[in-house]
Amino acid sequence: MADTYVLVHGAWHTGEQLEPVASHLRARGHVVHCPTLAGNQPGDDRSVLGLSEAAQSLVDFLVQHDLRDVRLMGHSYGGMVISKAVDVVPERITRLVYWNAFVPLSGECLNDMAPPPYKALFDAVAADNGNAVMLPYPIWREVFINDADAALARSAYEQLNPQPYRTFTEPVRLQTELAAKPLGKSYLLCTEDTAMPHSMPWHPRLSERLGLFRLVACPGSHELCFTNPQLLAQKIEEAGRD
Amino acid sequence: MADTYVLVHGAWHTGEQLEPVASHLRARGHVVHCPTLAGNQPGDDRSVLGLSEAAQSLVDFLVQHDLRDVRLMGHSYGGMVISKAVDVVPERITRLVYWNAFVPLSGECLNDMAPPPYKALFDAVAADNGNAVMLPYPIWREVFINDADAALARSAYEQLNPQPYRTFTEPVRLQTELAAKPLGKSYLLCTEDTAMPHSMPWHPRLSERLGLFRLVACPGSHELCFTNPQLLAQKIEEAGRD
Amino acid sequence: MADTYVLVHGAWHTGEQLEPVASHLRARGHVVHCPTLAGNQPGDDRSVLGLSEAAQSLVDFLVQHDLRDVRLMGHSYGGMVISKAVDVVPERITRLVYWNAFVPLSGECLNDMAPPPYKALFDAVAADNGNAVMLPYPIWREVFINDADAALARSAYEQLNPQPYRTFTEPVRLQTELAAKPLGKSYLLCTEDTAMPHSMPWHPRLSERLGLFRLVACPGSHELCFTNPQLLAQKIEEAGRD
Numbered sequence: 003m004a005d006t007y008v009l010v011h012g013a014w015h016t017g018e019q020l021e022p023v024a025s026h027l028r029a030r031g032h033v034v035h036c037p038t039l040a041g042n043q044p045g046d047d048r049s050v051l052g053l054s055e056a057a058q059s060l061v062d063f064l065v066q067h068d069l070r071d072v073r074l075m076g077h078s079y080g081g082m083v084i085s086k087a088v089d090v091v092p093e094r095i096t097r098l099v100y101w102n103a104f105v106p107l108s109g110e111c112l113n114d115m116a117p118p119p120y121k122a123l124f125d126a127v128a129a130d131n132g133n134a135v136m137l138p139y140p141i142w143r144e145v146f147i148n149d150a151d152a153a154l155a156r157s158a159y160e161q162l163n164p165q166p167y168r169t170f171t172e173p174v175r176l177q178t179e180l181a182a183k184p185l186g187k188s189y190l191l192c193t194e195d196t197a198m199p200h201s202m203p204w205h206p207r208l209s210e211r212l213g214l215f216r217l218v219a220c221p222g223s224h225e226l227c228f229t230n231p232q233l234l235a236q237k238i239e240e241a242g243r244d
Numbered sequence: 245m246a247d248t249y250v251l252v253h254g255a256w257h258t259g260e261q262l263e264p265v266a267s268h269l270r271a272r273g274h275v276v277h278c279p280t281l282a283g284n285q286p287g288d289d290r291s292v293l294g295l296s297e298a299a300q301s302l303v304d305f306l307v308q309h310d311l312r313d314v315r316l317m318g319h320s321y322g323g324m325v326i327s328k329a330v331d332v333v334p335e336r337i338t339r340l341v342y343w344n345a346f347v348p349l350s351g352e353c354l355n356d357m358a359p360p361p362y363k364a365l366f367d368a369v370a371a372d373n374g375n376a377v378m379l380p381y382p383i384w385r386e387v388f389i390n391d392a393d394a395a396l397a398r399s400a401y402e403q404l405n406p407q408p409y410r411t412f413t414e415p416v417r418l419q420t421e422l423a424a425k426p427l428g429k430s431y432l433l434c435t436e437d438t439a440m441p442h443s444m445p446w447h448p449r450l451s452e453r454l455g456l457f458r459l460v461a462c463p464g465s466h467e468l469c470f471t472n473p474q475l476l477a478q479k480i481e482e483a484g485r486d
Numbered sequence: 487m488a489d490t491y492v493l494v495h496g497a498w499h500t501g502e503q504l505e506p507v508a509s510h511l512r513a514r515g516h517v518v519h520c521p522t523l524a525g526n527q528p529g530d531d532r533s534v535l536g537l538s539e540a541a542q543s544l545v546d547f548l549v550q551h552d553l554r555d556v557r558l559m560g561h562s563y564g565g566m567v568i569s570k571a572v573d574v575v576p577e578r579i580t581r582l583v584y585w586n587a588f589v590p591l592s593g594e595c596l597n598d599m600a601p602p603p604y605k606a607l608f609d610a611v612a613a614d615n616g617n618a619v620m621l622p623y624p625i626w627r628e629v630f631i632n633d634a635d636a637a638l639a640r641s642a643y644e645q646l647n648p649q650p651y652r653t654f655t656e657p658v659r660l661q662t663e664l665a666a667k668p669l670g671k672s673y674l675l676c677t678e679d680t681a682m683p684h685s686m687p688w689h690p691r692l693s694e695r696l697g698l699f700r701l702v703a704c705p706g707s708h709e710l711c712f713t714n715p716q717l718l719a720q721k722i723e724e725a726g727r728d
Contacts (some may be wrong), residue, residue, distance in 0.1 A: 201690045
């Protein structure tokens with residue numbers, strides 16, 4: 003059955019890095035879009051853009067393409083963005099899929115859910131870099147893309163772009179908490195993802211904030227879009243289908 | 245090596261739904277029985293039957309067929325039933341296998357181990373339905389059979405039967421706690437099973453009540469009997485063998 | 487790319503039991519050594535040898551073979567030994583790989599991280615056996631090698647040797663805590679390993695003591711070296727590579 007998917011990238015990424023996943027989903031008959039959020043586009047002013055602008059850019063994308071009955075997936079930081087988008091245009095969205103993604107309560111920012119050492123690191127980096135942050139390579143290699151070989155870890159890193167720090171520090175405001183929203187919700191968990199330390203894990207710590215939700219799990223790191231896009235596509239479909 | 249297995253279904257099920265699993269075990273050379281418990285048989289009075297009657301019906305089955313050296317598997321609610329049966333006829337049973345199943349302490353009922361929101365839901369449903377409970381379809385689809393496609397989720401749901409609520413509310417009395425019983429014990433864990441929320445999980449919360457036990461894990465939901473009976477049969481054998 | 491691996495066995499084992507794993511790694515182009523630690527060699531006086539002697543024997547091995555740029559893997563108790571070795575000859579070691587292994591803080595002994603019932607059991611056994619301990623077969627079969635069939639469980643058990651108990655009770659002294667050491671660190675987790683009960687698990691309880699580390703996980707028991715040496719070799723490479 004042909005469904006419509008919109009795949010929303012995480013911090014430091016663009017939609018381009020989800021295109022291999024989208025190709026596999028298209029081969030299964032689906033319509034797939036991979037927009038790049040405001041803040042991660044070439045030339046964006048990373049000193050000023052925040053979560054509001056990123057979420058608005060996703061809403062605009064859904065409206066401009068008049069997308070309906072959307073399976074809306076968010077990866078990592080993208081969970082913040084889809085959470086706001088569904089609050090604004092719920093009539094366009096059938097199911098949310100959080101892939102190792104943040105699930106906020108109204109009033110929280112991404113940093114409220116992140117490990118305190120990361121927050122301290124990013125505070126320092128942002129202060130020195132015009133309020134944009136990059137991920138140090140050793141962290142990327144060991145805890146984000148731990149399932150890659152060294153060559154892929156490096157080539158993937160070179161595709162990243164600086165993240166406007168306001169996207170991590172600006173709280174999201176929701177009219178209705180996610181647990182109370184009546185649409186379909188899924189959490190797709192890559193089980194070797196230690197971008198969030200397993201002592202304060204993605205699941206069930208954040209996933210259970212969704213209320214009734216469907217869990218789909220598979221082996222892999224936070225960056226399965228690079229290390230196994232075919233498996234990721236299969237699992238997105240298992241998470242996104244009715 | 246040919247072993248004797250008795251597979252005990254969970255709530256809302258009958259032995260019929262374990263027959264595909266049994267077929268795979270028989271193809272591996274084993275003798276397999278899939279009795280239907282009192283309370284889940286067609287025509288049973290679901291307003292009065294409880295855990296005592298269900299457990300007695302299993303004991304009667306073991307005695308009437310004069311089964312010995314049994315590998316006794318219980319699924320979910322079936323864990324309550326096998327726990328009582330082994331207390332009554334320990335001489336017939338070589339090993340217990342709990343498949344995503346309740347492991348009671350003496351004096352507990354199933355509801356004592358279940359998530360409080362389920363208990364509240366079932367209390368209300370039972371009051372309106374002659375003390376029998378059905379599982380709402382959205383819960384079934386999202387947290388019981390999350391690894392199925394929509395067609396299988398629906399066709400499996402149509403095979404379920406109302407559960408006498410006294411099987412959830414009647415405490416089990418054991419002469420010896422399970423941890424102190426000297427027979428073999430295994431816990432078979434389907435890792436994507438969120439019928440029990442992962443913040444209060446089947447394993448290790450309930451499994452470790454068995455004392456010394458063998459863990460066998462595999463991917464899959466609470467309803468692997470529908471979604472992958474062949475894998476389930478393989479894992480039951482890994483859990484049940486000497 | 488050809489790397490140098492040194493695989494350090496756990497308690498009750500010798501290097502011999504890691505040779506099948508080493509063969510698979512050699513077939514992938516690597517140089518692999520599997521030394522047997524002092525205390526586990528035939529004829530060793532198990533009443534006196536402790537962690538110091540075991541660690542010194544590993545250091546001696548590295549020096550005598552003039553090994554450099556080593557990927558040093560420790561299994562279980564072997565984690566104690568590699569932790570001390572890297573403190574003594576850090577210049578020879580590029581990356582530590584802990585395979586379901588103890589990760590000590592300076593001043594701790596193995597027993598400080600082990601389940602209290604094991605400690606009580608081993609205290610009693612050691613008192614009766616000249617300060618050496620063996621693992622009772624039922625524990626071996628159910629929680630160490632739970633993924634084996636009965637024949638393999640038995641044949642593997644017959645390869646074990648008594649463990650000098652001082653290796654479990656002697657604290658390790660480190661000049662620098664592991665989290666502060668700048669070399670590469672990986673934790674290889676077999677997910678069905680219940681040698682450490684999952685209510686006090688290997689990961690993340692002990693793994694996160696490494697500071698920044700790479701997680702690699704795979705299905706299997708504490709004794710994957712017997713039950714699937716090829717998979718173990720593949721995962722050691724994923725953990726050990728740059």
